[in-house]
Amino acid sequence: xxxxxxxxxxxxxxxxxxxxxxxxxxxxxxxxxxxxxxxxxxxxxxxxxxxxxxxxxxxxxxxxxxxxxxxxxxxxxxxxxxxxxxxxxxxxxxxxxxxxxxxxxxxxxxxxxxxxxxxxxxxxxxxxxxxxxxxxxxxxxxxxxxxxxxxxxxxxxxxxxxxxxxxxxxxxxxxxxxxxxxxxxxxxxxxxxxxxxxxxxxxxxxxxxxxxxxxxxxxxxxxxxxxxxxxxxxxxxxxxxxxxxxxxxxxxxxxxxxxxxxxxxxxxxxxxxxxxxxxxxxxxxxxxxxxxxxxxxxxxxxxxxxxxxxxxxxxxxxxxxxxxxxxxxxxxxxxxxxxxxxxxxxxxxxxxxxxxxxxxxxxxxxxxxxxxxxxxxxxxxxxxxx
Amino acid sequence: xxxxxxxxxxxxxxxxxxxxxxxxxxxxxxxxxxxxxxxxxxxxxxxxxxxxxxxxxxxxxxxxxxxxxxxxxxxxxxxxxxxxxxxxxxxxxxxxxxxxxxxxxxxxxxxxxxxxxxxxxxxxxxxxxxxxxxxxxxxxxxxxxxxxxxxxxxxxxxxxxxxxxxxxxxxxxxxxxxxxxxxxxxxxxxxxxxxxxxxxxxxxxxxxxxxxxxxxxxxxxxxxxxxxxxxxxxxxxxxxxxxxxxxxxxxxxxxxxxxxxxxxxxxxxxxxxxxxxxxxxxxxxxxxxxxxxxxxxxxxxxxxxxxxxxxxxxxxxxxxxxxxxxxxxxxxxxxxxxxxxxxxxxxxxxxxxxxxxxxxxx
Numbered sequence: 191x192x193x194x195x196x197x198x199x200x201x202x203x204x205x206x207x208x209x210x211x212x213x214x215x216x217x218x219x220x221x222x223x224x225x226x227x228x229x230x231x232x233x234x235x236x237x238x239x240x241x242x243x244x245x246x247x248x249x250x251x252x253x254x255x256x257x258x259x260x261x262x263x264x265x266x267x268x269x270x271x272x273x274x275x276x277x278x279x280x281x282x283x284x285x286x287x288x289x290x291x292x293x294x295x296x297x298x299x300x301x302x303x304x305x306x307x308x309x310x311x312x313x314x315x316x317x318x319x320x321x322x323x324x325x326x327x328x329x330x331x332x333x334x335x336x337x338x339x340x341x342x343x344x345x346x347x348x349x350x351x352x353x354x355x356x357x358x359x360x361x362x363x364x365x366x367x368x369x370x371x372x373x374x375x376x377x378x379x380x381x382x383x384x385x386x387x388x389x390x391x392x393x394x395x396x397x398x399x400x401x402x403x404x405x406x407x408x409x410x411x412x413x414x415x416x417x418x419x420x421x422x423x424x425x426x427x428x429x430x431x432x433x434x435x436x437x438x439x440x441x442x443x444x445x446x447x448x449x450x451x452x453x454x455x456x457x458x459x460x461x462x463x464x465x466x467x468x469x470x471x472x473x474x475x476x477x478x479x480x481x482x483x484x485x486x487x488x489x490x491x492x493x494x495x496x497x498x499x500x501x502x503x504x505x506x507x508x509x510x511x512x513x514x515x516x517x518x519x520x521x522x523x524x525x526x527x528x529x530x531x532x533x534x535x536x537x538x539x540x541x542x543x544x545x546x547x548x549x550x551x552x553x554x555x556x557x558x559x560x561x562x563x564x565x566x567x568x569x570x571x572x573x574x575x576x
Numbered sequence: 577x578x579x580x581x582x583x584x585x586x587x588x589x590x591x592x593x594x595x596x597x598x599x600x601x602x603x604x605x606x607x608x609x610x611x612x613x614x615x616x617x618x619x620x621x622x623x624x625x626x627x628x629x630x631x632x633x634x635x636x637x638x639x640x641x642x643x644x645x646x647x648x649x650x651x652x653x654x655x656x657x658x659x660x661x662x663x664x665x666x667x668x669x670x671x672x673x674x675x676x677x678x679x680x681x682x683x684x685x686x687x688x689x690x691x692x693x694x695x696x697x698x699x700x701x702x703x704x705x706x707x708x709x710x711x712x713x714x715x716x717x718x719x720x721x722x723x724x725x726x727x728x729x730x731x732x733x734x735x736x737x738x739x740x741x742x743x744x745x746x747x748x749x750x751x752x753x754x755x756x757x758x759x760x761x762x763x764x765x766x767x768x769x770x771x772x773x774x775x776x777x778x779x780x781x782x783x784x785x786x787x788x789x790x791x792x793x794x795x796x797x798x799x800x801x802x803x804x805x806x807x808x809x810x811x812x813x814x815x816x817x818x819x820x821x822x823x824x825x826x827x828x829x830x831x832x833x834x835x836x837x838x839x840x841x842x843x844x845x846x847x848x849x850x851x852x853x854x855x856x857x858x859x860x861x862x863x864x865x866x867x868x869x870x871x872x873x874x875x876x877x878x879x880x881x882x883x884x885x886x887x888x889x890x891x892x893x894x895x896x897x898x899x900x901x902x903x904x905x906x907x908x909x910x911x912x913x914x915x916x917x918x919x920x921x922x923x924x925x926x927x928x929x930x931x932x933x934x935x936x937x938x
Contacts, residue, residue: 244629258684260635260682260683260684260685261633261634261682261683261684261685263929266925266928266929267631267925267928267929268631268632268633268682268837268838268928268929268930269629269630269631269632270629270630270632270634271629271634277684289629290629290630291629292629304682304685304822304829305685306684306685306686307685307686307822308685308686308687308820308822308823308829309822309823310822310823310829
């Protein structure tokens with residue numbers, strides 16, 4: 191029998207699967223259980239754009255059978271609409287619904303989509319504002335927001351570096367512990383944001399699972415990359431990974447900020463951008479902390495600032511022109527994984543730092559650093575809860 | 577800034593339709609002004625949709641599949657079979673069947689209805705005051721049903737559980753004398769009541785006055801009595817105000833008169849100016865405390881429950897009715913210029929969810 195144990199036997203399970211699928215599709219052995227049950231219909235509103243022509247909605251079908259949109263209500267009134275490619279939207283397919291409507295700037299509008307069986311799916315536009323178009327002016331505006339949210343605070347954070355060095359070994363321990371505290375906060379925050387956005391995505395896409403799984407995968411991939419030399423990354427290399435982790439997080443943050451602008455949910459834009467800037471200052475401290483004094487250079491710091499803060503710029507721009515919640519959730523998942531990876535690496539760095547028997551994490555400086563990291567992030571988070 | 581650009585003045589004024597109905601109805605209804613000319617087009621094909629869009633449903637209801645046309649329901653009185661017994665009693669007999677049926681209550685929206693004779697509202701019974709009424713009712717539906725007439729009858733004939741409730745497959749004959757004259761209704765009185773009514777089990781039940789019994793207003797009574805020369809002068813319509821809760825959350829998604837949302841909006845009811853108009857109005861709307869009727873550009877006399885031969889309200893243009901309340905509206909367009917005259921619920925909500933209609937006065 192040994193002779194059949196060849197690689198070509200992989201064909202066997204594949205054939206079995208094909209046979210199973212074919213048998214079910216032809217015989218449909220369990221359909222009698224659902225006979226007489228009304229068709230399952232489900233859609234999710236993925237994006238809404240408003241312009242001078244009216245309201246433009248992208249929906250995604252999330253039921254096994256196609257959902258037919260028979261009529262559309264705006265603010266409790268049936269309205270003319272057109273739908274493409276047609277009035278039916280299949281499983282995971284998207285369709286566009288255009289509703290000419292004299293919407294009112296700054297006020298909420300309520301949409302209800304009535305299906306062929308009379309089911310309704312509702313969506314509320316909280317504040318109606320014209321969806322930003324990609325003009326040079328708006329691109330520049332969003333790039334500036336990304337700059338202030340991502341890069342500027344990191345550069346300010348760098349400026350703590352000399353002061354921390356002046357405290358010697360304990361200053362370094364403080365900075366490293368602060369980094370871990372900050373990253374711990376970011377990890378929880380990123381996962382939370384990812385799972386929140388995932389709620390808005392079509393159920394069928396299991397966006398919440400995608401957040402967890404993409405976090406695990408990105409963490410493992412980065413761990414693998416970081417330890418290609420066989421050792422955990424240190425110094426400038428560790429700083430690079432911290433920058434990457436923060437960079438992916440800032441990309442997701444940019445998506446959310448951009449999207450909030452697009453749907454008019456930001457009341458005090460300047461205040462919010464300032465809040466994010468202050469919130470993110472400690473990211474600069476975190477990135478610079480592991481770098482040895484002799485290895486630091488202007489170029490290195492500039493490069494790391496761009497890696498960590500730069501993604502906020504495309505993030506904000508992409509978010510403003512609307513991106514489906516699934517992809518935003520996925521971005522947050524990947525960001526969470528990247529942050530988890532640097533927590534592991536900075537943690538292992540802190541654990542083995544000293545050779546005199548005392549681990550650096552046991553010092554008072556480390557404890558206060560960790561607490562400060564979390565506390566700073568927590569308190570400055572008040573500024574961005576808009 | 578953007579808002580101003582949404583309504584450029586020249587755009588508004590360039591639309592002929594705006595002048596016709598828009599002044600009275602508001603800009604949202606604009607596109608209907610010219611619908612009559614191209615009724616066969618799908619709304620999507622209308623060239624003048626513009627940025628405003630319009631308050632309307634899209635597509636067309638397949639009346640043939642429904643088995644009834646809202647245009648016919650306005651006037652297709654169910655007069656039954658009349659016989660006279662040896663002692664001279666006129667007996668009027670109706671045959672009616674309850675059936676489950678899917679009804680397209682708005683274009684593309686199918687409602688799993690319970691119906692009398694496969695239509696909503698059920699047949700519009702018309703009898704003469706004093707006749708003996710026999711209603712042979714069979715239930716071919718999936719649930720127990722009754723026919724509960726708003727009229728004067730004995731407890732045995734009340735059409736409630738324990739008195740004329742009919743199990744699926746069974747039948748029952750209701751018998752009573754047609755009185756009092758007026759504009760009445762019947763509906764299923766099985767429980768749960770809300771479900772049995774809003775699924776579609778209701779209809780108009782009109783008892784015409786017997787002129788011989790009302791010598792003081794014999795002429796008025798004759799004008800109300802179907803088939804008399806005086807009655808033929810009138811243009812009579814039955815309108816049952818109703819709603820449909822298609823997602824079963826105890827709120828109506830669609831409103832109408834005679835079931836089909838916006839049906840008479842697209843396909844206006846033709847009225848000859850010279851002849852007076854009489855509307856038998858019944859409110860069968862479930863869930864909402866009241867419904868209403870508002871006539872544009874005109875006033876009417878109103879006979880609450882239709883049980884009097886002189887108006888109970890004179891010269892009004894809006895009336896409101898609670899569920900099961902009904903009455904007769906009389907008005908004339910004799911002195912009006914021809915054109916489209918709207919009528920609708922004056923709860924804007926109901927109007928924009930389907931209870932909006934037009935008279936085409938010629």
